[in-house]
Amino acid sequence: MPRAGAHPHESATWLRSGCRYLAPLLVTQFPTELQFGFLGRVLPTTEPVELTVEMYRIPPAQALQMVHGARAVAEAELAAGDSGPATPELEIERTASEEFGRALARRTQELWKVGLRFVARGPSRPRCEAVRVRLIERLSSLGFRTRLPRYETELLLRAPDLTAGEARPKGYWHTLPTDGVAALFPFVDESIVEPRGVLVGLALSDASPVFLNRWEHASFSWGVFGTTGAGKSFATALLALRTRWMDPSVEITILDPLGEFGTLARTLGGEVIRIADGRGGRLNPLDPRTTGGNRREKAGHVSTMIRALFPSLEDAESAALDTAISRLFERGPDIPTLSDLTRELEQTGAGLSRLRNLLEVFRTGSLREVNGPTTVADGAGPIAVDFRGVPPDQLGFHLSYVLDWAYGRLRSRPGPKLLIIDEAHLLARHPATVAFLDRVVRHVRHFRAGVLVVSQTPEDFLGSSEGRAILRNLYATAFLRLPEVSAAAREFFGLTSAEAEWLPKARLPREAGYSESLWRTGELHLPLAIVASTPEYEFLSPLLGRAGSTADDAPRTGVL
Ligand SMILES: Nc1ncnc2c1ncn2[C@@H]1O[C@H](COP(=O)(O)OP(=O)(O)OP(=O)(O)O)[C@@H](O)[C@H]1O
Ligand SMILES: [Mg+2]
Numbered sequence: 001m002p003r004a005g006a007h008p009h010e011s012a013t014w015l016r017s018g019c020r021y022l023a024p025l026l027v028t029q030f031p032t033e034l035q036f037g038f039l040g041r042v043l044p045t046t047e048p049v050e051l052t053v054e055m056y057r058i059p060p061a062q063a064l065q066m067v068h069g070a071r072a073v074a075e076a077e078l079a080a081g082d083s084g085p086a087t088p089e090l091e092i093e094r095t096a097s098e099e100f101g102r103a104l105a106r107r108t109q110e111l112w113k114v115g116l117r118f119v120a121r122g123p124s125r126p127r128c129e130a131v132r133v134r135l136i137e138r139l140s141s142l143g144f145r146t147r148l149p150r151y152e153t154e155l156l157l158r159a160p161d162l163t164a165g166e167a168r169p170k171g172y173w174h175t176l177p178t179d180g181v182a183a184l185f186p187f188v189d190e191s192i193v194e195p196r197g198v199l200v201g202l203a204l205s206d207a208s209p210v211f212l213n214r215w216e217h218a219s220f221s222w223g224v225f226g227t228t229g230a231g232k233s234f235a236t237a238l239l240a241l242r243t244r245w246m247d248p249s250v251e252i253t254i255l256d257p258l259g260e261f262g263t264l265a266r267t268l269g270g271e272v273i274r275i276a277d278g279r280g281g282r283l284n285p286l287d288p289r290t291t292g293g294n295r296r297e298k299a300g301h302v303s304t305m306i307r308a309l310f311p312s313l314e315d316a317e318s319a320a321l322d323t324a325i326s327r328l329f330e331r332g333p334d335i336p337t338l339s340d341l342t343r344e345l346e347q348t349g350a351g352l353s354r355l356r357n358l359l360e361v362f363r364t365g366s367l368r369e370v371n372g373p374t375t376v377a378d379g380a381g382p383i384a385v386d387f388r389g390v391p392p393d394q395l396g397f398h399l400s401y402v403l404d405w406a407y408g409r410l411r412s413r414p415g416p417k418l419l420i421i422d423e424a425h426l427l428a429r430h431p432a433t434v435a436f437l438d439r440v441v442r443h444v445r446h447f448r449a450g451v452l453v454v455s456q457t458p459e460d461f462l463g464s465s466e467g468r469a470i471l472r473n474l475y476a477t478a479f480l481r482l483p484e485v486s487a488a489a490r491e492f493f494g495l496t497s498a499e500a501e502w503l504p505k506a507r508l509p510r511e512a513g514y515s516e517s518l519w520r521t522g523e524l525h526l527p528l529a530i531v532a533s534t535p536e537y538e539f540l541s542p543l544l545g546r547a548g549s550t551a552d553d554a555p556r557t558g559v560l
Contacts, residue, residue, distance in 0.1 A: 010151075010153050010154050011153075012150050012151055013148045013149065013150060013153065014125060014128065014129070014153065015153045015154065015157060016125075019123060020121055020122075020123065021121065021122050021123070021124060021125050021127070021128040022119050022120070022121055022128065022153075022157065023119070023120040023121075023122075023128045023129055023131070023132040024117055024118065024119045024120075024148075024149055024153055024156050024157060025117070025118040025119070025120065025132055025135060025136065025139075025146055025147075025148065025149075026116075026117065026118075026146060026147045026148075026149055026156070026169060026170075026171035026172060027116055027118070027139065027144050027145070027146055027147075027171060027174070028145045028146065028147045028170075028171040029144065029145035030143075030144060030174065030176070030180065031142055031143025031144060032143070033143075034142075034179075034180060034183040034184075035183065035523070038142060038183060039051070039184070040205075040525070040526075041138060041142070041496060041525060042135070042138050042139060042142065044496070044498045044499065044502065044527070045204060045205050045527065046498060046501075046502045046505075047120075047131055047134065047135070047498050048120065048121040048122060048128075048131055049118055049119065049120050049121070049131060049135055050118070050119045050121065051116070051117070051118050051119075052115075052116070052117050052119070052160075053114065053115070053116055053184055054114070054115040054160045054162075054164075055112050055113070055114045055115070055181055056112065056113045056114075056164040057110055057111075057112055058110070058111040058112060058113055058175070060104065060107070060110065062111075063104055063110060063111035064101065064104050064105070066111060066175070067097050067100055067101045067104060067111070068097075068101065070093065070097045071093075071094055071097035071098060071101065074090045074091075074093040074094040074097065075094055077090050078090050078091065078094065100177060103177075109177045109178045109179065110177070110178050111175055111176070111177060112175070112176050112177070112178070112180075112181045113164055113173060113174075113175060114173070114174045114175070114176050114180075114181060114184070115160065115164075115168060115172050115173055115174075116172065116174060116184075117156055117157070117172060118132075118135060118139075119157070120132035120135055132148075134497050134498055137496070137497055138496050138497070138498065141496065147170075147171050149169045149171075152169035155167065155168065155169055156168065156169050156172065192210045192211065192212065192521075192524070192526070193209070193210075193211045194211050194212055194213040194216055195213065196213050196215075196216075196246060197211035197212045197213035197214075197216075197246075198211060198212065198213070198214075198239060198242035198243055198245075198246055199211055199242060200212050200239070200476075200478070200519065200528065200530070201517060201519065201526075201528030201529055201530045201531065202528060202529045202531055203526065203527065203528060203529075204516060204527040204528060204529055205527065207529075210519070210526055210528055212476055212521060214243075214450050214475065214476070215416065215448075215450075217475040217522075218445075218475065219441075219445060219450075219473050219474065219475040220444065220445050220448075220449065220450025220451075220475070221441050221444065221445075221450045221451040221452070221453065221473060221474050221475065222239075222450065222451075222452050222453070222474055222475060222476040222477065222478070223452070223453040223454070223455070223458070223471065223474040223476070223477040223478065224236060224452065224453070224454045224455075224477075224478045224480070225454075225455055225456065225457055225458050225477070225478070225479050225480065225482065226456065226478075226479065226480025226481055226482065226515070226517075227456060227457070227480070227481050227482060227483050228456065229508055229509075229510065230480035230481045230482075230506075230508055230509075230515060231480055231508070231509040231514075231515035231530060232422070232454050232455075232456075232480060233260050233261070233422060233454070233544055234509065234515070234530075234532070234540065234541075234544060235478065235480070235515060235517075235530045236420055236422065236452060236454050237261065237264055237540050237543070237544055238530070238532055238536060238540065239452065240252055240264075240382075240418065240420065240452075241536065241539075241540070243418060244268070247416060249415050249416060250415070250416045250417065250418055251380055251382070251413060251415060251416070251417045251418070252265075252268075252270070252382040252383075252417070252418050252419075252420065253382070253383050253385075253406045253409055253410070253417070253418070253419050253420070254382065254383070254384040254385065254419075254420040254421075254422065255385055255387075255399065255402060255403065255406065255419070255420065255421045255422065256384045256385060256386050256387065256420075256422055257387040257388075257395070257399075257422060257423040257426055258387075258388065258422065258423060259274075259386040259387070259388035260422065260544055260545055261384045261420070261422070261544070262384050262386050263542075263543045263544070264382075264384070264540070264543040264544060265381070265382040265383065265384035267543055268381065268382050269381045269382070270379070270381030270382030270383055270384065271376075271377075271379065271381060271382075271383050271384075272383075272384045272385075272386055273376055273383065273384070273385045273386065274386045274388070274389075275385060275386065275387050275389075275390055275398050275402070276386075276387070276388060276389030276390050277369075277389070278369040280376065281374075281375040281376035281377070282369065282370060282372055282373070282374060282375045282376065283370070283374055283376055283401065283402060283405045284335065284337060284338075284370070284372060284373050284374040285302065285305055285338065285370055285397075285401035285404070286298075286302055286328075286335070286336045286337055286338060286340070286341065287335055287373070287374050287405075288329065288334075288335065288336075289335070289374075289408060289412070290404045290405050290407065290408030290409075291404075291408060292408065292411055292412060295329040295330070296329065298329060299325045299326050299328070299329040301400075301401075301404050301436070302325050302329075302341075303321065303322055303325055304400055304432040304433075304435075304436060305397055305400040305401045305404070305432075306321060306325075306397070307432055308396035308397045308399075308400050308430050308432050308433055309393075309394060309396065309397035310358050311430075313355070316352075317352065317354065317355040320345065320348050320352050320355060321345070321355060323348055324341060324344040324345040324348050325341065325344075327344055327348075328340055328341055328344045332344065335373060335374075337371055337372055337373065338359075338362035338363075338367075338370065338371040339362070339363060339371055341359070341362075342356070342359045342360070342362060342363055345359060366391070366394070367394065367397075370401075374405075378409065378413075380413075383409075385402050385406075387399070387402075395426060396426075396429070396430040396432070396433055399426060399427055399433055400427075400430075400432065400433045400436060403421075403427065403433065403436055403437065403440060404436070406419055406440075407419075407440050407444070410440075410444050410447045410449040411447050414448075415448065416448045416449070417444075417447065417448060417449040417450075418449065418450055418451075418452060419440070419444065419449060419450070419451045419452070420451075420452045420454065421437070421451060421452065421453055421454060422454045423454070423455065423456075424437070424453045424454055424455040425455045425456055425457070425460040425461075428455070428460040428461050428463075428464070428467050428470075429460070431464070431466075434461075434464055434466045434467050434470070435466045437453075437466070437470055438466040438467075438469045438470050438473075441453070441469075441470050441473045441474070442469070442473055453470065453474060457482055457483065458471060458477075458479075458482075458489050458492075458493070459486055459488075459489060462486075462488050462489060462492060468492070471492065471493075475521065475522070476519060476520070476521040477493065477519070477520045477521075478517050478518070478519050478520075478528075478530075479503055479506075479517060479518045479519075479520070480506060480515050480516070480517045480530075481503065481504065481505075481506040481507070481508055481515075481516070482503045482504060482506075483504060484504055485499075485500040485501075485503050485504070493520055494520075494525075495518075495520075495525070496525075499518055499525060502518070502527075503518060506518070512529075514529045514530055514531040514532070515529070515530040516528075516529060516530075517529070517530055
């Protein structure tokens with residue numbers, strides 16, 4: 001095996017220089033459209049790829065001549081009438097060169113001769129070849145055509161002589177308009193500063209800040225996904241704080257399965273409702289005020305909740321239950337309770353003893369706490385609903401009526417509101433609750449409200465059509481470290497393979513002092529550090545976390 005020496009060693013498609021291997025790549029064709037800043041996706045900071053661009057302005061008279069020449073060729077071919085399937089392209093070329101000729105004449109565009117080469121690097125040949133393969137994938141996903149230089153590596157890697165005339169392999173020189181050159185410019189300011197937005201993070205590449213204003217987009221809802229200890233709860237609390245600083249009137253409701261946000265809610269002048277022992281008040285699952293008084297809609301929600309509690313109901317039992325619920329909301333008291341429902345059921349046909357026994361849980365069993373009128377005061381302060389201590393088989397039921405109540409709160413209260421749902425995968429598990437969450441995420445914008453869906457992995461949501469609809473309706477999605485990124489997730493979120501490979505390596509706050517994350521907002525993919533200022537950190541860190549446990553609590557289900 002040849003030893004890595006000081007002299008360059010060239011093979012067909014790569015070159016070794018000292019201990020480094022260089023694998024160059026040429027671009028033979030550009031896509032018809034290029035986004036500004038596309039280089040951020042082609043050259044993520046995690047990939048050792050170098051791009052060299054040299055550009056020379058073509059004098060305007062020569063540029064005009066070239067454009068006229070291209071137009072004349074297209075016209076001649078079209079006039080000959082034998083261009084067959086190429087006709088539409090020729091027509092586009094003719095129109096484009098006409099328009100471009102006008103832009104050239106007005107001097108709003110110019111033509112450039114651009115030399116371009118990518119070089120993948122690595123300490124070994126397989127490593128640098130792998131970097132190049134990934135680069136080819138990223139380029140081709142954006143519509144570029146590429147080519148490996150064969151026995152031309154040295155010619156390609158030679159330093160430019162700045163005459164714009166030296167010999168280079170085919171595919172090195174391109175003619176581009178000013179816009180194309182601008183899109184290639186590597187120092188695009190990727191920072192986004194939306195007026196009145198909150199700071200979501202600092203770009204990992206150059207620490208430029210990114211501010212997003214959730215109220216300015218088609219959906220006010222965002223998602224935060226990350227493995228345990230990735231900093232989801234912290235990032236959520238930070239976003240909530242910053243949101244309130246920008247607009248103190250934003251009302252915050254938190255579905256808090258692990259009881260992490262209670263102290264924060266109280267510190268901000270709010271309250272905590274503890275579902276397991278009823279501390280903080282009761283939410284009556286049957287209260288029709290949560291659907292703005294719409295009793296039919298409420299009846300539908302109540303069916304969903306009770307099904308989440310008793311997934312084993314048989315068809316006859318389900319039908320009897322639906323009938324009893326409908327009757328209760330048609331003719332029953334203004335604000336029914338679960339006792340009213342059990343009473344209604346007693347008047348419904350025979351042979352339902354199993355169902356009646358099941359519903360006894362509301363009268364004499366472990367769910368008697370929820371049997372009664374709502375006693376929670378509907379204040380403006382943040383409200384955290386703590387589900388700690390709820391038996392796992394009752395969690396879906398509690399989550400569904402609390403979500404119903406929270407939705408009602410968003411609907412009935414004026415002003416901007418934020419609903420935070422931590423550990424949202426718990427809702428994604430039950431078909432009924434995932435459908436309800438989908439409705440919530442879809443409609444809350446009409447009530448000036450946004451949802452922050454916080455969960456460990458997007459995979460929990462990709463498994464159902466409602467789950468995918470939820471993900472689609474999130475304007476911004478932040479991925480903190482993920483254990484893995486499936487092919488389905490990659491495709492759904494349009495992640496490049498480099499991004500998908502990076503996410504399981506994104507640094508954790510306990511390693512870095514901040515969370516490394518990838519934000520997807522519209523078309524943009526932004527690798528950001530979620531950083532708290534010292535006062536924010538000092539304020540938040542003692543407030544977050546579960547009483548009597550550490551953030552890295554062992555088995556997740558054990559907590560519930
Ligand atoms: N951006 C950050 N800057 C500094 N410290 C952070 C940051 N994010 C998280 N931490 C710290 O890291 C620890 C874990 O964070 P956090 O509890 O938010 O993780 P998580 O993703 O919610 O985990 P879990 O899934 O277990 O709830 C906490 O002690 C928190 O204070
Ligand atoms: Mg958490």
